[in-house]
């Protein structure tokens with residue numbers, strides 16, 4: 019088990035779902051963590067090693083400001099988890115440029131800007147790591163989610179570009195790609211369906227493991243990718259999806 023005591027991490031989207039579970043796990047292992055989010059959470063860790071900084075990451079100047087504040091608060095930075103994200107629905111002809119830009123601002127531009135502003139701080143550290151939270155939708159596409167799907171595919175491109183540009187400076191970048199995870203974001207999606215239970219059942223059936231994931235399971239993978247245990251892992255899409263993207267349909271129900 020690696021020790022996280024020297025880790026000084028920013029977790030965006032750190033007060034809900036996957037980001038909150040990640041902040042809790044890193045903190046529990048000894049890391050110092052800044053949780054950056056538009057909203058606070060009563061159940062987030064809160065002590066001298068766990069700090070909440072509010073920011074709307076859709077605003078580029080707020081990305082720059084919150085990195086500077088985080089570096090001051092933690093006296094340096096060597097880890098970044100880009101988990102902040104929003105889900106919006108619509109096919110291309112139904113999607114306004116405004117909605118497209120809203121999704122890109124949070125899911126893609128903020129990840130780029132947070133990395134951009136963290137890198138000068140990371141250079142002061144012997145090693146550093148970035149984990150972007152992509153999705154199974156970094157590989158394939160649900161129907162009617164053009165902006166979200168495009169943003170998650172682009173996050174893989176960002177991951178690979180950062181990975182090849184900064185590895186020689188000791189900065190690794192990887193992307194974790196979750197399947198369906200039971201978080202407030204997924205519950206919001208389920209609530210939009212006229213038959214929420216049917217949507218839950220459909221999501222479960224997509225995962226060969228027979229259930230959706232939990233935030234803590236994604237957090238474990240993020241912690242691994244940040245850790246020294248993953249010191250030779252760089253530029254990958256790490257699927258944590260219960261076999262979702264391994265599955266294709268078409269087999270007969272009866273094999274005889």
Ligand SMILES: NC(=O)c1ccc[n+]([C@@H]2O[C@H](COP(=O)([O-])OP(=O)(O)OC[C@H]3O[C@@H](n4cnc5c(N)ncnc54)[C@H](O)[C@@H]3O)[C@@H](O)[C@H]2O)c1
Pocket residue numbers: 030031032033034035036037054055056057073074075076077100101102103104124151152153154195196197198199200201202203204
């Ligand atoms: N839940 C899933 O099934 C699933 C699957 C694959 C990938 N993901 C990805 O995982 C990440 C985390 O999602 P989650 O399911 O934990 O969702 P969530 O809604 O529980 O958490 C997302 C967090 O991002 C924050 N956020 C949104 N816009 C922001 C902004 N402008 N500035 C700052 N913070 C902002 C929200 O306030 C929230 O706390 C997202 O990038 C999402 O796309 C989720």
